[in-house]
Amino acid sequence: MLRGIHHVAVICSDxxxxxxxxxxxxxxxxxxxxxxxxxxSYKCDLALPDGTQVELFSFPGAPARPSRPEAQGLRHLAFRVDNLNAAIAHLQQHGIEVEPVRVDEYTNKRFTFFADPDALPLELYEL
Known part of the structure; x- marks a missing residue:
């Protein structure tokens, strides 16, 4: 029935x-x-090389969505990366703060979090 995630929609403030x-x-x-x-309103369809898409929307007067402390609903959006250190360095070169790297206690994979311009939690997960 389900074959994957086609897209995630994000409403932005700017x-x-x-x-x-x-x-x-x-x-x-x-x-x-x-x-x-x-x-x-703008609607912009964005894609990654594997076909994963993000729909970026603007809606005037859209209310802010609480994310911290963790609120109910979508918790975060995670992106897989081959080289976590390189991805972190790239984000930091753009002035983006990245949390300390953690290790998933079940998979032993490394990951970290950062935020988009509206404080939407985003994750990098190293495969």
């Missing part, structure tokens, strides 16, 4: 800042971008 972050810092490719005048 569309140009978030688009820059996802495209120029994280390396997503813009598939399509549309301004929807009736909603005064």
């Amino acid at each position: 569309y140009p800042v978030s688009k820059h972050f996802y495209v120029n810092v994280l390396g997503f490719k813009v598939i399509d971008e549309n301004y929807r005048e009736a909603r005064d």
Whole structure:
């Protein structure tokens, strides 16, 4: 029945800042971008090389979503990486704070967290 995750939708508070972050810092490719005048909203479809997509939305007046302390709902979005140290260095070169590296006690894989411009928790998970 289910064959994978097609996309994750993110509503941002500052569309140009978030688009820059996802495209120029994280390396997503813009598939399509549309301004929807009736909603005064942008919708930008972004993709990673494996086909995973993020839909980036702007909605005027959208309320902030609490993420800390941890709130119910989607906890974070995790990206797999081959080299965690290189990914961390890349983020830090862009001025992005990254939490200390941890090791998953069940898989012994290394991971860390950082945040997008709206404080959405994002994870890097080394495979």
